[in-house]
Amino acid sequence: LREIDHLTALMSRLPGLGPRSAKRAVLHLIKKRDGALRPLIDALAKVADAITPCHVCGNIDTTDPCGICREAASGSGRRDPTLVCVVEDVADLWALERAGTWRGVYHVLGGRLSALEGIRPEDLAIEGLVRRVQDGTIREVVLALNATLEGQTTAHVLADRLAPFGVALTQLAYGVPVGGELDYLDEGTLTQALKARRPL
Amino acid sequence: LREIDHLTALMSRLPGLGPRSAKRAVLHLIKKRDGALRPLIDALAKVADAITPCHVCGNIDTTDPCGICREAASGSGRRDPTLVCVVEDVADLWALERAGTWRGVYHVLGGRLSALEGIRPEDLAIEGLVRRVQDGTIREVVLALNATLEGQTTAHVLADRLAPFGVALTQLAYGVPVGGELDYLDEGTLTQALKARRPL
Numbered sequence: 001l002r003e004i005d006h007l008t009a010l011m012s013r014l015p016g017l018g019p020r021s022a023k024r025a026v027l028h029l030i031k032k033r034d035g036a037l038r039p040l041i042d043a044l045a046k047v048a049d050a051i052t053p054c055h056v057c058g059n060i061d062t063t064d065p066c067g068i069c070r071e072a073a074s075g076s077g078r079r080d081p082t083l084v085c086v087v088e089d090v091a092d093l094w095a096l097e098r099a100g101t102w103r104g105v106y107h108v109l110g111g112r113l114s115a116l117e118g119i120r121p122e123d124l125a126i127e128g129l130v131r132r133v134q135d136g137t138i139r140e141v142v143l144a145l146n147a148t149l150e151g152q153t154t155a156h157v158l159a160d161r162l163a164p165f166g167v168a169l170t171q172l173a174y175g176v177p178v179g180g181e182l183d184y185l186d187e188g189t190l191t192q193a194l195k196a197r198r199p200l
Numbered sequence: 201l202r203e204i205d206h207l208t209a210l211m212s213r214l215p216g217l218g219p220r221s222a223k224r225a226v227l228h229l230i231k232k233r234d235g236a237l238r239p240l241i242d243a244l245a246k247v248a249d250a251i252t253p254c255h256v257c258g259n260i261d262t263t264d265p266c267g268i269c270r271e272a273a274s275g276s277g278r279r280d281p282t283l284v285c286v287v288e289d290v291a292d293l294w295a296l297e298r299a300g301t302w303r304g305v306y307h308v309l310g311g312r313l314s315a316l317e318g319i320r321p322e323d324l325a326i327e328g329l330v331r332r333v334q335d336g337t338i339r340e341v342v343l344a345l346n347a348t349l350e351g352q353t354t355a356h357v358l359a360d361r362l363a364p365f366g367v368a369l370t371q372l373a374y375g376v377p378v379g380g381e382l383d384y385l386d387e388g389t390l391t392q393a394l395k396a397r398r399p400l
Contacts, residue, residue, distance in 0.1 A: 003250050007243040016221030025214040037248050043207040044241045
């Protein structure tokens with residue numbers, strides 16, 4: 001069936017689903033058309049319509065600028081716009097927000113440099129970060145990248161790129177286990193790593 | 201974000217996706233709104249609109265009765281409507297069709313009896329099968345259920361239920377590995393198991 005094959009192909013491209021599990025998922029949805037398929041379509045459409053990337057930091061939210069950037073710009077004092085935490089992905093931003101320790105703003109790179117996957121500096125939101133730093137209001141940039149080889153390579157490239165501007169550069173303390181990914185860490189470890197951040 | 205949480209909750213109910221992989225899948229979709237999210241919505245909507253269960257056999261297709269039942273009813277001789285192969289699920293029907301050996305029709309039960317999951321005879325399409333056999337045109341019912349405890353329990357219940365009607369009852373030969381599931385078998389094994397089917 002063409003419709004089912006096409007849907008299965010799209011589903012199997014999602015991270016975590018292979019061709020066989022995608023087929024099972026599609027059959028499950030067809031079996032429960034009103035209970036699962038229609039609600040899923042509605043939820044996807046709502047996200048497609050309502051969610052937008054923030055042009056300032058790359059976070060995703062229902063507003064642009066996002067809630068975090070707007071809070072920082074409001075002058076309420078609850079977010080310090082002079083402290084920027086650089087993360088690879090929105091999932092990392094969410095992990096840090098769950099930890100509840102960071103009172104600055106963010107910059108989402110949208111990935112990390114990878115020779116293997118052909119991800120180059122121009123594929124990441126690096127120039128946007130440079131422009132934010134050039135504006136002169138930022139005092140400190142915390143590099144909260146994954147403690148992987150690729151994450152650390154990315155951190156070094158960012159450090160080189162930001163060095164001319166005289167902004168304080170720090171990175172997460174090694175509370176982050178070597179080889180670990182931020183998104184999988186507990187909140188206590190993330191909090192410790194943020195508190196003990198050290199100059200780069 | 202409410203929209204994202206709701207979508208993630210729905211995605212995590214799909215077989216093969218847990219809460220964390222569902223979140224990754226949702227983020228992937230948001231990142232690729234035009235390349236992945238919109239096409240997925242369209243493909244799901246097409247399936248929801250176009251795909252319907254066959255009221256005769258429980259197969260799913262763009263028509264009701266399904267293509268297999270219509271081929272059998274057409275009198276073309278390519279499908280024998282007097283031979284019915286009973287399967288647990290549409291995925292099993294597809295696996296048998298891929299093997300390309302079966303020239304009869306099907307009956308999809310929609311699952312197997314399971315005390316553990318509380319699936320009782322009235323939850324499966326057993327009465328529909330009984331009605332088809334009562335009509336008198338069916339000569340043989342092949343029980344192509346999984347070679348699991350639950351599949352074989354289901355086979356015995358079906359055998360008891362169909363015994364009064366004097367229809368030939370067979371089951372797949374033990375080419376099917378004990379404990380195995382049909383959907384995971386190669387086509388050669390399925391073909392052998394169909395050819396060597398034996399009286400129940």
